[in-house]
Amino acid sequence: MQPGEKWESNCQECECPMNSTTPLCKPLECSILPNKTCDKPGQVPVIETVDCCKKVTCEPKPVCVHNETEYQPGASVPTDKCEECKCSSTVDPETKLHSVECTPMKCDENCQPGSEYEAVPGECCGKCVEKSCVVTLPDNKTQIIEPGQIWTPPDEKCEKYKCEKIEDQLVPVEVKTVCAEFNPENCVPNSTYLEKDGCKSTEPVEINSCEGTCKTSSMYSLEANTMMHACSCCQEMSTSSKQVEMICPDGRKTNYTYTYVETCGCKLSECTENQASKKGARRRRR
Numbered sequence: 037m038q039p040g041e042k043w044e045s046n047c048q049e050c051e052c053p054m055n056s057t058t059p060l061c062k063p064l065e066c067s068i069l070p071n072k073t074c075d076k077p078g079q080v081p082v083i084e085t086v087d088c089c090k091k092v093t094c095e096p097k098p099v100c101v102h103n104e105t106e107y108q109p110g111a112s113v114p115t116d117k118c119e120e121c122k123c124s125s126t127v128d129p130e131t132k133l134h135s136v137e138c139t140p141m142k143c144d145e146n147c148q149p150g151s152e153y154e155a156v157p158g159e160c161c162g163k164c165v166e167k168s169c170v171v172t173l174p175d176n177k178t179q180i181i182e183p184g185q186i187w188t189p190p191d192e193k194c195e196k197y198k199c200e201k202i203e204d205q206l207v208p209v210e211v212k213t214v215c216a217e218f219n220p221e222n223c224v225p226n227s228t229y230l231e232k233d234g235c236k237s238t239e240p241v242e243i244n245s246c247e248g249t250c251k252t253s254s255m256y257s258l259e260a261n262t263m264m265h266a267c268s269c270c271q272e273m274s275t276s277s278k279q280v281e282m283i284c285p286d287g288r289k290t291n292y293t294y295t296y297v298e299t300c301g302c303k304l305s306e307c308t309e310n311q312a313s314k315k316g317a318r319r320r321r322r
Contacts, residue, residue, distance in 0.1 A: 047088035064088050077101045078133050096132035099123070109134055118160035149178055150206070169199035169208040181208060232292055235284040246270050246300035252307070267307035274298040 039054045050061040066089035072081050074094035078101040081092050100107040100123035107113050113121040113136050121138040128135050143161035145153040150170040155162040169181040173189065181187045181199040183206060188196050194213040199206055227240040250268040257264045278296045283289050 044088075066090065077104045078106055078131075098127075098134060100134045100136050102136055107136075113138075150180055166206045169197070169206050171197050171208045230280060230282065230292060230294060232282065233284075235282040235288075235290060235292070237280045237282050237292070238289075239280070241278070241280050241294070242296075244297045246272050246297060248300070248302075250302035265307035267305050268302040269305045270300060271303050272297045272299070273301040273303070 039052050042049065042051045044050070044064060045061070047064050048061040049064050050059045052059050069083070069090055070092060072092040072094075074081055076094065078097055078099055079094040080097050082095040083090055083092055085091075097106070098109065100109070100111075100113060102113050102115075102121075107123040109123050109125050111123050113123055115121050115138065117138070118141045119138040120141050121136050124135050124137040126135045126137070127133070141160050145162070147153050147164035148170075150166060150168045151164040152167050153162055154165045168183065171179045171181060171187070173179065179187060179189075179197075181197055183199045183201060186196055186198045196211040196213070197208045198211060200209050201207075226244060227242045229240050230237040248270045250270050251266070252268065253266045255264050255266075256262075274297075276296050276298055277293050279291050279293050281289060282292045
């Protein structure tokens with residue numbers, strides 16, 4: 037070394053004096069270590085030695101950062117999207133932070149009988165909305181009834197269920213048919229004396245009849261290209277013959293046979309113009 041020359045060695049600053057061959061060395065002077073803080077989330081101040089002096093640098097922590105909030109690996113990360121996110125163990129090569137991994141949110145679309153799944157605007161998942169009523173029978177079977185529909189159990193003809201909307205909720209309303217007590221005295225008498233050729237029955241006999249409404253329809257037939265009429269009349273379906281004793285003006289007695297109606301029903305008959313277009317008849321649309 038030449039006299040007056042300076043150099044650094046082993047973190048010391050050395051100088052070759054003018055009047056000596058022995059170098060003079062002293063520790064290298066370093067600036068005062070500042071009390072540094074890191075401004076970015078996910079970073080922490082780290083002290084390291086650079087060129088013999090200690091310096092403070094900001095290094096990433098083993099965390100995820102989302103919306104300036106730190107999350108430990110494995111923790112759930114809330115998002116504004118319809119996703120389920122977690123802080124993973126994967127490290128981003130650029131930021132050196134752990135990555136946030138997301139998967140689409142799974143919505144439960146399984147609804148109870150009588151309800152349907154519907155999307156809700158602005159929400160990630162929809163909800164189950166009632167669409168019909170559900171009747172639970174004694175055997176734990178269920179019956180779906182649409183709003184306004186009336187359903188009668190096959191084995192309970194005197195019970196009816198109607199699906200009604202009560203305060204924005206569909207409710208099956210049970211309606212039971214209650215019959216009035218039978219009182220024979222309220223029945224209209226239907227017996228009379230029979231008269232034939234001046235002879236009269238010795239006692240009144242029951243005379244019955246058939247009365248009621250039967251189906252009559254009028255429908256267009258594509259194959260026949262014409263209107264098809266179907267008519268039926270209420271009339272006796274089965275009868276029996278009965279006898280009654282009659283007395284004549286000359287005192288003579290005789291037996292008279294008359295017809296007694298056992299059952300009534302609707303029987304198909306040939307349609308007339310009046311029957312097919314009778315006022316009040318309903319038309320069915322196909």
